[in-house]
Amino acid sequence: MIPPEFYQRKNTVTIARQLLGKVLVTTIGGYLTAGRIVETEAYSHRERGCHAFGNRMTPRNKVMFEVGGHAYVYRCYGIHHLFNVVTNSSGTGDAVLIRALQPIEGIDRMMERAGVDLPKRITSGPGKLSKAMGITQELNGAWLQGGKVWLEEGSPIGRSALAASARVGIDYAGEDARLPWRFTVRNNTWVSKP
DNA sequence: TAGAGGATTGAT
């Protein structure tokens, strides 16, 4: 299990990069499901793409201001749940969005939850991967050290296999939308299509 | 308290 210190470092962008290759595990509903992280996005309170921009705290995003190592889950477009890992120190407001996984354990269960019949369709985006893993807003604020959800060490991603690009779906962030803070595993089938 | 809009998805 990855210790709290991993999440509590200052540089959220570095954490987002290092999360690639690690394994997200949930035991929701009594079923073990796990997937290797192949796509992440960093969000810092210093830029407009982030819910916590300008240290703005609301009932929705208050978990982002907890100390690194918590889960931040929120509903988007009234339909989808998005799963984030809170980073940095208490009161900062940084997080990393998990956008795509390569299924490892419980693939049948994940397909059933997502309502699809092809493994490839399970995690083709942040909304669907949350559904497949059983992640709901009940996990908002969960401590990522066992219990229902946590991360494990996986296979590290080599420098040549790592790609950085602009983040998705935050046009409203203006200049900040162009920051190369989306990290993917190059040529990996499971990375979401833009 | 009303109104606008969103870190998405899948069908057209």
Added chain:
DNA sequence: TCAATCCTCTAC
């Protein structure tokens, strides 16, 4: 290209 769908935030 666009609707689904509902919670959250902002302004009045």
